[in-house]
Amino acid sequence: METKTILIKDITILNPDLGNVKEFQGSVLIENDKIAKIGNNINESVDKVIDGKGKILMPGLVNTHNHISMNLFRGLADDLELNTWLNDHIWPMESHLNSNYCYIGALLAAVEMIKSGTTTFNDMYFYMGSVAQAIDKAGIRGVLSYGMIDFGDEEKREHEFKENIDLIKDFNNSANGRITCRFGPHSPVTCSKELLERVREEANKYNVGIHIHMNETQKEIKDVVDSTGMRPFEYLNSLNFLSSDVLAAHCVWLSDNEIDILKQKDVQVSHNPCSNMKLASGIAPVSKLLNKGVNVSIGTDGVASNNNLDLFEEMKFASLLQKVNDLNPEVLPSNQVFNMATINGAKALSLDKDIGSIEVGKKADLILLDKKSINMTPDSKISSSNLVYSANGSDVLTTICNGQILMEDKKILCLNEDKVKSLANEAILEMKNL
Incomplete structure (x- = not known):
């Protein structure tokens, strides 16, 4: 049964605020899918009250680059460079994928994201209709695109457009608005000039964004x-492809001219520090991008190259990686990283009017964390610092998306966690034996 009204009482609230993080005590009233009131003395009659003492309330995290069905490939191929990893391990296993396997992988990822505080993710992969069905069931917010690859083959190109356009027609703005869709050209290496030019035309036609891998390796x-x-x-x-609706994942190797282009065209960037480190792809110039005024968000990439979806871990690595790269402990401070994982991510997906901060009228995508956990003790004066450098996904107690409680006190309510894990273990065993 859906909960229509929820009151989160007397809690420490952390909220993005003009590049900083605002911290204050208060209560939040949720009505249906939206935040209705924020204040100190809210005494409404509600369906459910959540006691916020000893807890932190913050916006749900936004993971801006993922391939969630790849959760089935966790630990499949580690400690390898990118081309070997792809050609000898990942692509052969992907040849065995079907709609059911992608559905199960998506459910597995949804449980992991809910448990670690991610309420919105941006995905590019295959059998995306099945992914949409899994996300509809799970209750989180997803931005979905089909991974388009043509290598210059016209017949393959037409197939890729049919897949992506069918996804948009069938699922864009579905699941009470929780699912939106984009075009997903894989990269300039795997996509022809003809595909890229047509993607721009079709994205304009359907009024959707574009999700693409860029400048990941030398x-x-x-x-x-x-x-x-x-x-x-x-x-x-040169193809007039770039605009504010383009989200570019990785952006590791950038020239100064390319950074200027990113700024001029208002391209959105998804930084994936753990994947970039694990595959030894390099270090994205995040502090330089932010100083130029480019919007940078955070993604995990797929679990096959991470190997988890914990955005708290990703925030810490993002900050530390820039510090050691710049040999400057002051770059990418905790407030900036907090914003990257919340409001910057929302902006990167053109969702910042609806999510990414705790404001009246915005969607109720919220998470509650335990201030009393051992790794958060003693309580820091600056909670955003504690969240970035001390917390991890296991500190999340409760996850709310679109006004619905998906996990409460660490118990998943929207899916049968044990059943999902069992299905996932069965699926990867089947695929390995094909």
Whole structure:
């Protein structure tokens, strides 16, 4: 049964605030899917009251780059460079995927995200209709795109457009608005000029965004330069592809000119520190991008190259990686990283009018954390610092998305966690034996 009204009483609230983080004590009233009131003395008659003493309330985390069905591939191939990892391990296993396996992988990822405080994710993969069905059932918010690859093959290209357009027609703005869709050209290396140009036209036609991998490895840069005479963002800019509705994942190897293009075209960036470190792809110049005024958010990438979906862990690594790269402990402080995982992520997905901060009228996508957990004790004067450097996903007690409680006091309410784990174990065993 749906809970229509929820009152979260007397809690420490953390909220993005003009580049900083605002911390205050208060209560929050949720009516249906939205935040109705924020204040100190809310005495409404409600369906449910949550006692906030000893807890932190913050916006649900936003994971801006993922391949959630790859949760089935956790630990499948580790300690390998990207091309070996892809060609010898991941792509052969992906050839065995079907709609049921992708559905199960999506359920598995949904449980992990709910348990670790992520309420919104941005995904690019295959059998995305099945992923949409899983996300509808799980109750979280998803931005879905089909991973389009044509390698210059016209017949393959037409198939990719049919898949992505069908996804948009069938699922965009579905599940009470929790599911939106985008176009997902994989990268400038795997997509032809014809595909990229048409993606821009179709995205304009359907009024949806674009999700693409960019500048992840040095080899990718060389391949694009060799084939076009331009670096990847220069190439896409020459095609009039870039705009504020483009979310570019990784952006590890960037020239100064490309950074200027990102700023000029208001391109959104998803930083994936753990995946970039694990695959030894390099270190994205996040502090330089932020100083230029580029909007940078945080993603995990798929579990096959991470190997989890814990955005609290990702926040810490993002900050520490910039500090050691710049040899400056003052760069990318905790407030900035907190914003990257919340309001910046919402903006990157064109959802900042609805999510990413705790404001009256916004969707009730909220998480509650335990201030009393051993790794959060003693309580820091600056809670955002404690969250970024001390917390992890296991400190999340309660997860609310679109006004519905998906997990309460660490108990998943929307799915049968044991059943999902069992299905996932069975699925990967079947795939390994194919």
